[in-house]
Amino acid sequence: xxxxxxxxxxxxxASTVIDFDEKLTAYGLELRAFAIDTLQINVGKLCxxxxxHCHVDAGPSRTESMARETVEQVLSAIRKFKISTVDITxxxxxxxxxxxxxxxxxxxxxxxxLVRHNLTVMFEPGQEDLPQFFSDHQVELVSSxxxxxxxxxxxxxxxxxxxxxxxxxxxxxxxxxxxxxxxLILNLVYNPVGAFLPPQQETIEADFKRELTNRHGxxxxxxxxxxxxxxxxxxxxxxxxxxxxxxxxxxxxxxxxLTVGRLMCRDLVSVDWTGKLYDCDFNQxxxxxxxxxxxxxxxxxxxxxxGRRRIMTGSHCFGCTAxxxxxxxxxxxxx
Amino acid sequence: xxxxxxxxxxxxxxxxxxxxxxxxxxxxxxxACQEDGALSRREKALIGLAVAHALQCPYCIDAFSQSCLxxxxxxxxxTEAIHMASxxxxxxxxxxxxxxxxxxxxxxx
Numbered sequence: 001x002x003x004x005x006x007x008x009x010x011x012x013x014a015s016t017v018i019d020f021d022e023k024l025t026a027y028g029l030e031l032r033a034f035a036i037d038t039l040q041i042n043v044g045k046l047c048x049x050x051x052x053h054c055h056v057d058a059g060p061s062r063t064e065s066m067a068r069e070t071v072e073q074v075l076s077a078i079r080k081f082k083i084s085t086v087d088i089t090x091x092x093x094x095x096x097x098x099x100x101x102x103x104x105x106x107x108x109x110x111x112x113x114l115v116r117h118n119l120t121v122m123f124e125p126g127q128e129d130l131p132q133f134f135s136d137h138q139v140e141l142v143s144s145x146x147x148x149x150x151x152x153x154x155x156x157x158x159x160x161x162x163x164x165x166x167x168x169x170x171x172x173x174x175x176x177x178x179x180x181x182x183x184l185i186l187n188l189v190y191n192p193v194g195a196f197l198p199p200q201q202e203t204i205e206a207d208f209k210r211e212l213t214n215r216h217g218x219x220x221x222x223x224x225x226x227x228x229x230x231x232x233x234x235x236x237x238x239x240x241x242x243x244x245x246x247x248x249x250x251x252x253x254x255x256x257x258l259t260v261g262r263l264m265c266r267d268l269v270s271v272d273w274t275g276k277l278y279d280c281d282f283n284q285x286x287x288x289x290x291x292x293x294x295x296x297x298x299x300x301x302x303x304x305x306x307g308r309r310r311i312m313t314g315s316h317c318f319g320c321t322a323x324x325x326x327x328x329x330x331x332x333x334x335x
Numbered sequence: 336x337x338x339x340x341x342x343x344x345x346x347x348x349x350x351x352x353x354x355x356x357x358x359x360x361x362x363x364x365x366x367a368c369q370e371d372g373a374l375s376r377r378e379k380a381l382i383g384l385a386v387a388h389a390l391q392c393p394y395c396i397d398a399f400s401q402s403c404l405x406x407x408x409x410x411x412x413x414t415e416a417i418h419m420a421s422x423x424x425x426x427x428x429x430x431x432x433x434x435x436x437x438x439x440x441x442x443x444x
Binding site for chain 2: 147149192194196197199249
């Protein structure tokens with residue numbers, strides 16, 4: 001079964017497919033990169049969780065994992081081209097055997113290092129010291145917590161995840177993460193627990209701050225809202241639940257041209273566990289590589305060629321342009 | 336066949352086939368009502384959900400359930416709003432019991 005969703009024109013026969021690029025053209029827009037500020041490194045699909053919305057299809061049985069040789073190629077590109085930010089993701093990236101090496105070397109090269117940390121991985125064998133490791137290397141953390149209540153969180157991320165996440169947040173707070181006046185940044189991520197769009201980022205952030213403080217005494221810096229992408233496991237859910245067409249219609253109807261100039265693909269390049277390059281992590285999961293005329297692997301990466309590149313798109317891109325927009329940094333248009 | 340069709344919610348604008356000027360005025364008013372104002376969009380979505388239940392309009396229940404989720408409300412909050420609507424409906428029925436009592440008292444010794 002295809003994991004790319006056809007986009008149906010509302011009110012039209014199911015065979016009418018809306019092209020994302022055509023939508024941009026209709027608004028007089030074009031999607032091109034303008035810089036390379038961030039290298040997003042997906043070090044593999046192994047994860048201790050198997051979340052229902054995961055666009056990576058990550059889980060405990062996945063074996064894809066970046067090898068030392070590829071890690072060296074990544075580090076070489078960072079050094080050679082003075083990449084300012086590395087954004088390390090997975091799976092649970094901490095489960096890659098070269099993860100800590102990558103973080104240390106990235107920091108030694110002067111990079112701002114951001115890790116997409118699922119919180120519960122710190123309870124896996126050998127990972128108990130992660131809070132201290134992150135703190136020692138001044139890593140910025142971005143951690144998923146889809147809601148401030150147990151029922152919604154466990155519904156998306158698995159039974160018992162909420163309780164463990166709260167304990168993990170306490171441990172991160174205890175080493176200084178997310179505290180006022182601390183330089184250790186801890187941002188949380190809200191994903192809708194179902195087939196609907198995220199609320200206004202600043203509104204739900206206020207709710208999270210109030211509830212997590214009052215109920216659990218937890219502090220964090222910011223809440224980032226991210227739209228669920230209609231690919232892979234979330235797409236399977238949409239199909240299973242009969243929400244596929246309705247969700248896509250919702251994304252298309254909510255297309256916001258103001259988001260296009262601030263999409264993450266415009267200043268980011270994504271690299272997969274084999275070293276192949278993509279315009280974003282979502283394209284990576286669809287095996288939609290960078291434009292064919294460009295170098296395809298990190299070993300051949302050249303920012304000169306990527307700085308103004310044409311972004312490869314698909315119907316899933318409507319997920320990043322709906323409403324306030326969505327990116328790995330949360331909503332892209334904020335009041 | 337059901338009298339209510341889910342797809343009709345998406346076809347709402349087709350009501351403008353006749354007297355589009357009136358529909359246009361309605362939509363402008365309807366949308367303006369839902370923007371952030373003295374009440375937040377979330378509060379307004381919860382009011383909409385409650386009213387939808389009081390009116391028992393399946394289209395409105397569907398639409399405002401989605402609006403509430405997308406405004407960040409959870410099921411406890413939404414269910415409380417539904418109970419408010421139901422309680423007021425119940426209270427409105429119950430207080431009419433006094434009309435009944437009054438009527439009975441009027442003809443009773």
